[in-house]
Amino acid sequence: MIKVSAFRWVPDFARGLVRDLRVRWALEEAGLPYDVRLLRDGEKDTAEYRALQPFGQVPVYEEDGLVLFESGAILQHIADKSEVLMPRDAASRAHVVAWMFSALNSIEPYVLNVVTIDLFNADQDWAKTRRPAELAKVVSRFVALNERLGKQEYLEAGRFTVADILMVTVLRNLRHCDLVAQYPALNAYVKRCEARPAFKRALDAQMADFEDRAA
Template sequence: MREVTAYNWVPDFAQGFVKDLRVRWALEEAGLTYTERLIDHEQKLQPEHMARQPFAQVPVYKDDGVEMFESAAIVLHIAQGSDALMPKDAAARARVTSWCFAALNSIEPYVMNVTGTQLFHADAPWAEGYLASARGMLDMRLNQLSGWLKGQDYLEAGRFTAADLLMASVLRELERDGTLGHFPELEAYCQQCLSRPAFRRALEAQLAVFAKAEVPAGV
């Protein structure tokens, strides 16, 4: 049985954005069932968990053949065995894999420079100047991505793949402050991906865990 390790509670701003959501979404797209292994923020620092995830994070994934960490690596593992997430043609698979890494390396760092500053350092004296620069770099990347998507529904292979799952997971962070609305091509693309039933099921599964959780004392 496939198992996904996830948190049993996170603060409101993180609910619906913890990266086990990517794995849940991939499993839903692939039509694969899984169980949850829920941990709290003390357990993530214990030797048992850190032997499975050296950086004290989630998700961790286990199936009959592997145990692994890092959400995108897990998504690619699932995709390799799923026609729903990866085309069969070798050249197309290579291109989809390239776009998976592009989502993480060419887009996500620029997104997190902006959203991370807004979430955790908004009141810092340096934040305003830094955000102006970070937004400029992000806008450059988003314009490049928008140009690629112009006239096509998905990144590669003419259909939804693991690359779109990862790219949409990154872009939806920009819905927090309306940035995506300045890029109509990307907004439409993101909404198309997020309207998939598999995403809705994955999101509902993550949120259901938090809805049942007790808020830790002192929070």
């Protein structure tokens, strides 16, 4: 049975955003059952876990002796098992992979820079100075994404693919603000993807796995 690592506990602001969600969503879309390895406090930094994930992060994916880290690589591996997630013709596949990299490489870092400012450093002078420039980088990419998604429902291949899982889970990191909502086609795209039953099952499963602790 496939096994995915996840945190037993994270603070509320991170619930529904932790990257095992991407893996759960892809597995749900592909119809592949999985177990979850819930990490207790400190377990991510044990030698045993670091042997699976060198940076002590989630998710780790285990399947019949295969161990993978990096959510993008894990999603590509899952997508290779299911045409639901990845078209089989070479050109379409290459384009979907390009959008996977785009979500992780051209969008996620800029989105996370804004998140880092807004959620962890909003009161700092450096953050106030830096935010407009970081916002501008996100905006320039959102303008392009909004234009594309105004013409087509999904990023590539004329249908939902694994690239959409990555893009939407990246964009969800901005749920604390109205940045995505300012771009109607982009906003509709996120909602369209989040309305998929597989997403709801994945999100419910991640949320159900978190342990409640007294504040």
